[in-house]
Amino acid sequence: xxxxxxxxxxxxxxxxxxxxxxxxxxxxxxxxxxxxxxxxxxxxxxxxxxxxxxxxxxxxxxxxxxxxxxxxxxxxxxxxxxxxxxxxxxxxxxxxxxxxxxxxxxxxxxxxxxxxxxxxxxxxxxxxxxxxxxxxxxxxxxxxxxxxxxxxxxxxx
Numbered sequence: 001x002x003x004x005x006x007x008x009x010x011x012x013x014x015x016x017x018x019x020x021x022x023x024x025x026x027x028x029x030x031x032x033x034x035x036x037x038x039x040x041x042x043x044x045x046x047x048x049x050x051x052x053x054x055x056x057x058x059x060x061x062x063x064x065x066x067x068x069x070x071x072x073x074x075x076x077x078x079x080x081x082x083x084x085x086x087x088x089x090x091x092x093x094x095x096x097x098x099x100x101x102x103x104x105x106x107x108x109x110x111x112x113x114x115x116x117x118x119x120x121x122x123x124x125x126x127x128x129x130x131x132x133x134x135x136x137x138x139x140x141x142x143x144x145x146x147x148x149x150x151x152x153x154x155x156x157x
Contacts, residue, residue, distance in 0.1 A: 057095030062087045101141040118151030
């Protein structure tokens with residue numbers, strides 16, 4: 001008899017079954033012959049990995065089933081749990097690094113004056129925040145477009 005045939009014959013005699021209800025039907029096999037099964041833990045690396053929710057990120061892409069993703073900014077950073085709590089109908093939240101488009105020209109004096117007037121109207125007096133806003137407008141075309149459009153719409157002519 002070949003080794004493979006011996007193994008097959010041996011398998012017919014020993015049944016491994018974790019279903020105790022089925023054990024009553026297997027009178028020929030004693031419980032000691034049943035294989036002991038190890039607990040298997042399947043981890044979802046995105047959700048179950050240690051510290052997955054502990055990672056802080058400022059930018060999050062919130063994904064939905066029924067609409068396009070939403071990109072949100074948490075200035076002081078947030079964890080995945082915080083973001084998903086803020087958007088309960090979201091399927092998932094992924095941290096990402098935004099791409100920044102450089103402006104084609106420097107911020108003009110007129111644009112800077114407009115932004116400073118708008119920041120003053122909103123009650124912003126912190127020089128660090130004013131400088132950060134102007135600096136962002138110098139380096140990021142999308143931020144510049146947003147702030148200038150908002151300032152122009154909210155300030156009287």
